[in-house]
Amino acid sequence: MVSSVLKAIQILETLGNNENLGVTELSRNLEFPKSSVHSILETLASEGLIEKVPETSKYHLGLKLIELGNRAQLNLDICKISHPYLKNLNKLTDETVHLTVLDNDEVLYVDCIESEQWLRTYSVIGLRAPLYCTSVGKAVLANLDYSHALNIIREKGLQRITENTITDEKIMIKELETIRNKGYAIDNMEHEDQLVCVGAAIRNAKGEAFASISVSGPAARHNISNIDELGESVKEATREISWKLGYRSGSIN
Amino acid sequence: MVSSVLKAIQILETLGNNENLGVTELSRNLEFPKSSVHSILETLASEGLIEKVPETSKYHLGLKLIELGNRAQLNLDICKISHPYLKNLNKLTDETVHLTVLDNDEVLYVDCIESEQWLRTYSVIGLRAPLYCTSVGKAVLANLDYSHALNIIREKGLQRITENTITDEKIMIKELETIRNKGYAIDNMEHEDQLVCVGAAIRNAKGEAFASISVSGPAARHNISNIDELGESVKEATREISWKLGYRSGSIN
DNA sequence: AAACGAGGTTCTTATATAGGAACGTTGTTC
DNA sequence: GAACAACGTTCCTATATAAGAACCTCGTTT
Numbered sequence A, B: 001m002v003s004s005v006l007k008a009i010q011i012l013e014t015l016g017n018n019e020n021l022g023v024t025e026l027s028r029n030l031e032f033p034k035s036s037v038h039s040i041l042e043t044l045a046s047e048g049l050i051e052k053v054p055e056t057s058k059y060h061l062g063l064k065l066i067e068l069g070n071r072a073q074l075n076l077d078i079c080k081i082s083h084p085y086l087k088n089l090n091k092l093t094d095e096t097v098h099l100t101v102l103d104n105d106e107v108l109y110v111d112c113i114e115s116e117q118w119l120r121t122y123s124v125i126g127l128r129a130p131l132y133c134t135s136v137g138k139a140v141l142a143n144l145d146y147s148h149a150l151n152i153i154r155e156k157g158l159q160r161i162t163e164n165t166i167t168d169e170k171i172m173i174k175e176l177e178t179i180r181n182k183g184y185a186i187d188n189m190e191h192e193d194q195l196v197c198v199g200a201a202i203r204n205a206k207g208e209a210f211a212s213i214s215v216s217g218p219a220a221r222h223n224i225s226n227i228d229e230l231g232e233s234v235k236e237a238t239r240e241i242s243w244k245l246g247y248r249s250g251s252i253n
Numbered sequence C: 001a002a003a004c005g006a007g008g009t010t011c012t013t014a015t016a017t018a019g020g021a022a023c024g025t026t027g028t029t030c
Numbered sequence D: 001g002a003a004c005a006a007c008g009t010t011c012c013t014a015t016a017t018a019a020g021a022a023c024c025t026c027g028t029t030t
Helices: A003-017 A023-030 A034-046 A063-075 A077-093 A135-141 A146-156 A169-182 A224-244 B003-017 B023-030 B034-046 B063-075 B077-093 B135-141 B146-156 B169-182 B224-244
Strands: A050-053 A058-061 A096-103 A106-113 A185-188 A195-203 A209-218 B050-053 B058-061 B096-103 B106-113 B185-188 B195-203 B209-218
Touching: A003 A023, A003 A034, A003 A050, A003 A058, A003 B003, A003 B034, A003 B063, A023 A034, A034 A050, A034 B003, A058 B063, A063 A077, A063 B003, A063 B058, A063 B063, A063 B106, A077 A096, A077 A106, A077 A209, A077 A224, A096 A135, A106 A135, A106 B063, A135 A146, A135 A169, A135 A185, A135 A195, A135 A209, A146 A169, A169 A224, A195 A224, A209 A224, B003 B023, B003 B034, B003 B050, B003 B058, B023 B034, B034 B050, B034 B058, B063 B077, B077 B096, B077 B106, B077 B209, B077 B224, B096 B135, B106 B135, B135 B146, B135 B169, B135 B185, B135 B195, B135 B209, B146 B169, B169 B224, B195 B224, B209 B224
Parallel strands: none
Antiparallel strands: A050 A058, A096 A106, A096 A209, A185 A195, A195 A209, B050 B058, B096 B106, B096 B209, B185 B195, B195 B209
């Protein structure tokens, strides 16, 4: 383990969360000595991972990171394979479509195609969300080992975010069963008021649910009657992607 | 300057260009000792910037980089401000629209909205291209200091890429003058066969042309008659963006 | 306008690390 | 199946660096 590299990464993360910080602010935030921060910033800036605003001597993330991030996205198998299916779902539904992967017991949004409608879900690539209150998250959660899922639920807790958030463990366990039976998860304004999503999990060759896709739109457009139809489309897409990834379902599923 | 951080960055870049490299391959490529590569990889992997494929002990770029890259993109003022204009141009033209910034005497594609048509320009965020043979590049080049532009042209050279690439310095200098007069640059299959683009430069508050926007599509759809119309739309968008960035043109331009 | 304060930068040395070399481990060849 | 080859991993120490402290610079206060 290389401490300076570790520090550099933490600096990048901090700059990602708070744009335009100076040496002292970073040093205080991270509790690194100013001089260390300074020399690391100098190095990062020399390669373009961050940029120094000369007038203020403050730093923000740089162009090279955009380049690397997109390279990472292109190299990520799941993105490559899923993108056409996202496009297709977007065409079919005219709603915003997301691809997420499980990372650190959260979902990380790694691809997105926005709806063309005026009232639409916003693009959120690179953001994270909890598992228990999103369709993408619940779809994955429902397909993890029971003990693992329970662990996550208990460790992270079921914080109330909206009126509809499921905050009771027993109800959540039933919900996960429903999701397994249906093959897709519905988020009925559990994460954001007026936002309804349907998500289904993607499995890798080992059968692990490690990613998921969702379609999301305003509650006004998604009532009980059409949400299941959407759910079936999403489920079908994930089934095909999982197949391409080498998953061969043993059961009738 | 911190050598280990510098090495880490070079490793990330190398992994961006060649996915799935092992310790030895990286060590050979970069001429770093294996042990150094090993400990840096370990550190990068611990934070998720890269991922190790356990079966092969090879590494590729990780999820955290997608996150950081998108954070960088969101924080980049020019992206924030330009995105609505890109959307608008895309709607207006139904062609693929790109935003690039000048970086290291090249253009770096930092945002893109793809056409919905079957035959379309592909999305290329994170890629780079030379200045002399792209509309986005020429638009910027035309608005740099004459000596600076000439320097770039001479240092990088005018390599022939397609039949239409401008490879003669004198012709290029005239072309740049035309671009300044018109306010937009046309790439008539100079970078890729059958691909036609129109681009215009964006200026910051200091008046520096540091970014540009283009609309691009197949030559079949863009003849002499409609290309100038597109050019005017692109020019108008860049004019408004430059204004928002604080640029107050002194001349009639 | 002098003194202060808050930030960025430079200096120096005890300390952690880079990197050469030796060691494991895996899979390939004969 | 033994010997080899190729790669990943671990070890050790000369060396580069982290980090504390001093220093500089600029803006603000009295």
